[in-house]
Amino acid sequence: MAESDNIVVETAEKIFADLADPQTINNDKKNSWQAPLWQALSEAGLPLSWVPDDLGGSGASLADGFALLNAAGRFAIAVPLAETMLAGWLLAQAKIASPEGEMTVLPASPKDRITLDADGSLSGRARGVPYAKAAKHFAVLAHGKDGAVIALVDAGKGRIESGLNVGYDHSDTVTLDKVQPVTLKPAPDGFDQTTLMLVGGVARSLQIAGALESMLDISVRYSNERVAFEKKISKFQAVQHNLARLAGESAAALAAATSAADAIANATGFNDEVYLEAASAKIRCAEAAEKGGAIAHQVHGAIGFTLEHILHRYSLRALAWRDDFGSESHWAVELGKLVATRGADELWPLVASR
Amino acid sequence: MTAALRFDPIRLPEKCEQLRKEVRAFLAEEIAAGTFDPHKPNREDTDAPEFSRRVGAKGWLGMTWPKKYGGQERSFLERYVVTEEMRVANAPTRRFFVADRQSGPVLIKYAPEHIKMDILPRICRGEICFAIGMSEPNSGSDLFAAKTRATKTDGGYLINGTKIWTSSAHIADYMIAIFRTSQPTKENRRHGLTQFLVKMKQPGIQVNPIGQITGQYEFNEVVFTDFFVPDDHVLGEVDGAWKQATSELAYERSGPERFLETYYVLTELVRAVGSNPDTRSAEGIGRLVAQLHTMRRMSVSVAGMLQAGKEPVVEASIVKDIGTVWEQQLPHRVRDLAAFVEETATNRETLERQLDFAIKTAPKLTIQGGTTEVLRGIIARGLGLR
Ligand SMILES: Cc1cc2nc3c(=O)[nH]c(=O)nc-3n(C[C@H](O)[C@H](O)[C@H](O)COP(=O)(O)OP(=O)(O)OC[C@H]3O[C@@H](n4cnc5c(N)ncnc54)[C@H](O)[C@@H]3O)c2cc1C
Numbered sequence: 159m160a161e162s163d164n165i166v167v168e169t170a171e172k173i174f175a176d177l178a179d180p181q182t183i184n185n186d187k188k189n190s191w192q193a194p195l196w197q198a199l200s201e202a203g204l205p206l207s208w209v210p211d212d213l214g215g216s217g218a219s220l221a222d223g224f225a226l227l228n229a230a231g232r233f234a235i236a237v238p239l240a241e242t243m244l245a246g247w248l249l250a251q252a253k254i255a256s257p258e259g260e261m262t263v264l265p266a267s268p269k270d271r272i273t274l275d276a277d278g279s280l281s282g283r284a285r286g287v288p289y290a291k292a293a294k295h296f297a298v299l300a301h302g303k304d305g306a307v308i309a310l311v312d313a314g315k316g317r318i319e320s321g322l323n324v325g326y327d328h329s330d331t332v333t334l335d336k337v338q339p340v341t342l343k344p345a346p347d348g349f350d351q352t353t354l355m356l357v358g359g360v361a362r363s364l365q366i367a368g369a370l371e372s373m374l375d376i377s378v379r380y381s382n383e384r385v386a387f388e389k390k391i392s393k394f395q396a397v398q399h400n401l402a403r404l405a406g407e408s409a410a411a412l413a414a415a416t417s418a419a420d421a422i423a424n425a426t427g428f429n430d431e432v433y434l435e436a437a438s439a440k441i442r443c444a445e446a447a448e449k450g451g452a453i454a455h456q457v458h459g460a461i462g463f464t465l466e467h468i469l470h471r472y473s474l475r476a477l478a479w480r481d482d483f484g485s486e487s488h489w490a491v492e493l494g495k496l497v498a499t500r501g502a503d504e505l506w507p508l509v510a511s512r
Numbered sequence: 513m514t515a516a517l518r519f520d521p522i523r524l525p526e527k528c529e530q531l532r533k534e535v536r537a538f539l540a541e542e543i544a545a546g547t548f549d550p551h552k553p554n555r556e557d558t559d560a561p562e563f564s565r566r567v568g569a570k571g572w573l574g575m576t577w578p579k580k581y582g583g584q585e586r587s588f589l590e591r592y593v594v595t596e597e598m599r600v601a602n603a604p605t606r607r608f609f610v611a612d613r614q615s616g617p618v619l620i621k622y623a624p625e626h627i628k629m630d631i632l633p634r635i636c637r638g639e640i641c642f643a644i645g646m647s648e649p650n651s652g653s654d655l656f657a658a659k660t661r662a663t664k665t666d667g668g669y670l671i672n673g674t675k676i677w678t679s680s681a682h683i684a685d686y687m688i689a690i691f692r693t694s695q696p697t698k699e700n701r702r703h704g705l706t707q708f709l710v711k712m713k714q715p716g717i718q719v720n721p722i723g724q725i726t727g728q729y730e731f732n733e734v735v736f737t738d739f740f741v742p743d744d745h746v747l748g749e750v751d752g753a754w755k756q757a758t759s760e761l762a763y764e765r766s767g768p769e770r771f772l773e774t775y776y777v778l779t780e781l782v783r784a785v786g787s788n789p790d791t792r793s794a795e796g797i798g799r800l801v802a803q804l805h806t807m808r809r810m811s812v813s814v815a816g817m818l819q820a821g822k823e824p825v826v827e828a829s830i831v832k833d834i835g836t837v838w839e840q841q842l843p844h845r846v847r848d849l850a851a852f853v854e855e856t857a858t859n860r861e862t863l864e865r866q867l868d869f870a871i872k873t874a875p876k877l878t879i880q881g882g883t884t885e886v887l888r889g890i891i892a893r894g895l896g897l898r
Contacts (some may be wrong), residue, residue, distance in 0.1 A: 169762060243854045378895050398892035405891055407516060409827070413519035414806040420521035434805055441802035487795060491804065494794030497801055502783035506600050509805055510532070510593075512523050 166222040167229050174233040180468040181344055184237075186465045187195035196237050196260070205239055208247035213255040215294070217346035223247075224419035227361050231368020236327055238262055238289035242362050242494035245297035248354060252343035261289055262370045264332055268355050268484045272334060274302030280309060282427055288482060292322045298334075299345065299354050306350050316341040325471075325478035337490050353428050359440040360422055363415035366443040370408040371456040375383035376469065377401060379475075400453045407450035415440040421512070427510060433496060436501040437489040439456030444486035446476040449475035497501075517827060521809065522816035528593045533595040538570060542603070550602045551862055552640030553776055554869040558730065559641075560604035562836060567598075567605075568638025577620060581628055588819040592812060595719065596768035606680060606730075610836060611635045615642035615688050622748035622756065623709065631686070631709075641862050645689030645710065653678075653886050655690070656702045656754065662691035665689050667709070667744050669693070671716075671736040679880075681719045681732040684712050691800040694751050702754035707747040717833055718739065726872040761789065764881055766814035766828035771807045771835030774870040777846040777863070778804070784850065784857040795848045800842065807835050826894030834888045840877045843870035 177195040199205055207223040209215020220224075245261035264284035265272060272282035280300050290296070293377055296311040315337040320378045323329035378401060381392035391397050418439035425432045451473040455462050463468040480486060497505055536541025543550055547563050575591045577583025595613075598605050616635050619628055634640045651657035654857035664854060673692055681687065687710040712719075716739030721729040746754045778800055785793045810831050817824040847867055853860060878884045892898055 185818060196683055219870045246878075355689065374895075378897065381897065392897040395889075398897045399885065399888040401895055401897060402888035402891035405895055409517045409830050410806050410834060412517070413810045414802075416519070417521040417806075417809040420523070422619070424523075434801070437798070438802035440804040441799060442806045445799075486799075490795040490798030491791055492794075493788060494796065494797065495800055496799030497782055497797055498785060498787050498789045498794065501787065504780045505782055505801070509801070509808060510596065510600075 164222055164225050165396045165474060166204070166218050166509065167225045169202050170204055170226050170229050171197070171233075173202060173204075174229065174235065176209045177474070178233050178235055178456055179472055180234060184462055184466070184468050186451060189249045192237055195235075196468060198270045199237070199239060200258070202465035203464055205242035205260075206246045208243050209256045213250050213253065214258075215250070219423065221423040224360065224416075224423065226365055228364040228419075229414070231365035231476075232372050234369055234372070234475050236471075236475070238292055239371050241263050241289050242295070242357055244354075244361060246296070247292075247357070248297040248299065249310055251346055251349055254308060254310050254341050257295055257310070260289065260292050261295045261297055262289045262293040263297045263354065263358065264290070265299065265351065266358065266482055267339055268351065271351070272298055273299040274300045274309075274342070276303075277336075278342065278343075280311065280450040283331065283333045283407070285331045286323070286329050286481060287332045288323075288330075289328050290318050290332045291328045295303050295340070296332070298339070301351075306345035307342055308345050311337060317459055323478035324479065325479065326423065327475065328479070329448045329481075335344055340363070348427065355483045356428065356433065356436040359489065360415065360436050361419045361442040362479040362482050363411070363439040364419060366447050366476045366479050367408070367411040369414040369472040369479075370404075370411050370446055370450045372475075373450060373469070374401070374404050374408045376472075377404060377457045384459075396458060398483075400457060404450050404453040404457075407446040407453070411443045411446035411450070414439040428506060430496060430500070433495065434508055434511075437493040437496075440484060440489045441486040444477070444480040447480055451476055519810050519813040519827065522589070522812050524589055524593065524812065528589055531590055531595050532597060535594055535617070538566075538680040539597065539601045539603060542566070543601070548602065548604050549778070551776070553602045553866065554726065554728075555604070558604055558606045558728070559698060561607055563604055564607040564638035564641075565609065565810070566638070567604060568636055571606055571636075573638055574616050574636040575631060577616060577636070579631065581620070582633030588815045589812070592768065592815040596808075597773065599768050599772045600775060605755070607641045607683065608638055608646060608682065609769070611642035611686075614644065615686070616758075618688055618707070619709070619746060621692075624744050627709065627744060640685040641680055641683050643678050643681045643684035643687040643712070645678055645681075645687045647675065647677045649674060649676050653883055654738065655757070656696070656705065658690055658692055658705055660689075662693050662706060662708065662741065664693075665740070666819065668745070669741045671708075671739040671741060673736055675736075677722070677731045678719075678734050679731045679732045681728070682711070682721055683705075687712055687734070688747065689752050704751050705753040705758060706750050706875065707753045709745040710739075710741060711745075714739070725875070726869060727735070728781065756768065756829075757813070761845075764828075765832040765887075766818075766824070767809055768808070768811055770832045771839050772806055774839045774842045774873060775804070777843050777870045780859060780863040780866055781846045781849055783859050784853045784863050786854075787855070790829065790852065793849050794896050796845065800845060803852055807838060811835070826891055829882075829887045829890045829894075832882070833891065835882060836877045837884065840874045842894075843867055843874055844890050847871070853882050 161188045203216030206215035207218040241262040243264045246256040264287050265288045270284045295311045298309045300307050316332040318330040368484045402469045418435040421432050421435035571584050572594045574583040575586045662669040690705045692704040697703045718735040720733040
């Protein structure tokens with residue numbers, strides 16, 4: 159993404175470089191870096207990038223926010239930045255102001271459903287909710303008898319069974335049992351859970367692409383340092399070709415994710431073309447996370463398999479991010495159904511739509 | 513970052529969409545008139561000279577070239593749209609696509625003015641066909657091992673030796689070839705090759721067809737015996753062809769033809785599974801479409817870089833590497849899914865016939881125009897590994 163011509167990204171990268179240097183935080187066993195990082199991000203208004211000024215945010219464009227998430231992926235940022243951004247964005251869809259502090263969204267999987275009861279309370283279970291444990295509030299998409307609603311919920315009202323994803327980040331199960339929300343408003347026309355999953359999926363795609371960029375970077379650097387058989391390993395053709403494949407996976411992930419971000423940022427509605435972009439991004443980035451991550455590890459040998467080395471901060475998170483807001487299998491089935499419904503002769507017009 | 517690979521999300525401008533409609537309408541008319549069958553990629557006769565002229569008359573050949581040479585001075589993105597629509601329709605482009613993609617731009621860069629004025633307008637009119645004479649029996653990936661000699665004589669050169677795997681040489685009017693004018697030097701083994709324009713269909717050139725495993729005869733052996741090429745047919749620097757190769761590659765390597773060659777089997781599979789696919793078919797199709805979409809977005813992005821005057825050699829190599837590996841696997845993945853298609857699907861036979869051909873086509877896709885291994889070497893160089 160265009161890091162140099164984007165002030166939001168520039169601000170974030172400076173904070174990441176100062177307070178989230180991967181090697182420094184990897185050595186910090188007590189996670190004492192998290193609070194200062196979150197504070198600096200908050201002071202810069204980044205977690206509420208997607209919230210308009212009048213709703214308490216900093217009113218950045220969708221495009222700038224997506225670029226910020228790509229940068230966060232390049233640093234494998236492990237605070238609820240993406241989650242708070244998405245929550246603020248979701249609330250803003252219903253003109254609900256965002257409170258201060260960490261937030262996350264639920265549901266975080268297309269399979270889970272929160273329902274709005276007649277008494278105005280919310281019930282349901284959401285699994286794999288990123289950073290629910292750290293969140294002060296939840297932004298909730300629920301379904302009532304009159305359609306979708308968006309609600310702000312005090313995190314203390316939910317029951318949380320905490321868990322960790324493959325990348326050692328919080329991924330929790332949240333149960334709402336007749337919880338009264340702080341605020342609740344109808345979702346805009348046409349906005350539903352799929353919309354949330356698509357935008358969440360693109361956010362994760364950009365993070366995965368960022369992580370792959372860094373995996374390529376550190377793998378190339380390592381191959382130019384490590385010596386075996388009296389040669390730099392970068393001189394072995396097998397290693398070169400592996401790294402070329404990693405470059406391809408990284409490039410494909412970045413292309414798919416930035417294209418989808420661009421499509422959403424410029425879309426007037428969530429039509430089939432946007433669906434193709436967003437679903438493809440999640441599918442392609444997830445595949446790249448697997449193939450690219452495997453190569454990055456292969457190039458590093460045993461050192462890359464250690465907790466001391468930073469590689470796992472990227473490789474495992476990229477794998478974990480595959481699961482959020484619909485896995486690649488989920489989106490592949492849905493995209494396949496969309497293509498089948500449109501029919502064979504409408505496939506190419508869809509692919510060639512922009 | 514070590515490797516600043518970027519694929520910016522190019523959006524095709526409005527005028528491209530207008531053009532796309534025109535191309536689709538034109539192709540629909542050609543199909544209706546029986547020029548070609550879009551469901552039958554495996555025709556025996558792949559040459560379609562009249563079709564080529566009609567495409568030329570539309571102004572769709574040499575689209576990006578200067579008007580004084582018969583071009584339209586339109587953008588690479590517009591050319592991209594024409595190319596992809598032709599490819600997806602399985603239109604018979606063999607007669608013109610090499611000239612349009614590759615040979616024309618080389619001539620524009622390196623040929624003397626009177627030759628440009630003579631030849632380029634004829635390419636734009638769809639009248640002439642080009643071949644590429646690089647490979648030889650003992651020189652493939654290692655281009656610089658080429659031995660076919662060009663010996664200086666009065667007013668030109670005498671050519672002796674053999675080119676091989678030369679696509680379309682049997683129908684070509686011209687070939688752009690590299691011949692050896694000097695021996696390589698100790699310091700530079702790439703020295704000594706020169707690029708030439710060769711007029712085909714003349715005494716001294718013998719074209720021998722070679723059958724391919726698909727059953728088609730598309731490439732050839734071309735034998736030169738004391739064949740005369742005049743001085744003004746030298747393209748660029750004598751002994752310096754190696755300096756001229758790279759920019760050509762970006763054009764050659766990133767186009768839609770680098771991932772759409774077997775696309776037809778995907779369309780046919782979608783037709784066969786119908787509007788209500790089972791989970792397995794839906795997932796399989798979804799994954800293939802996601803790959804296809806991503807490659808196209810990368811390829812469009814490279815077209816945008818070309819339009820911006822860049823030379824995205826590494827990006828183009830990445831598109832070709834990923835694209836050709838994918839289009840090679842595609843018929844096999846479609847075959848996996850076709851196993852579950854109902855016996856009653858009305859297009860079952862068409863799908864099977866297409867798969868048969870695509871599976872035979874697949875092996876060449878990662879060889880022609882630079883093998884996978886060669887591409888990965890170029891990418892590795894771009895990453896600073898060699
Ligand atoms: C359908 C088709 C059409 C073609 N049309 C044309 C044409 O119009 N004009 C033309 O000039 N040529 C044409 N070619 C030839 C094509 O460019 C060559 O086949 C290609 O460059 C590979 O050369 P080769 O076949 O001699 O294989 P080789 O170079 O002998 O390679 C054999 C194997 O060794 C590998 N290899 C070679 N060198 C290395 C290395 N340094 N590192 C790792 N692996 C290596 C290759 O990747 C390959 O896997 C065509 C080929 C095909 C299949």
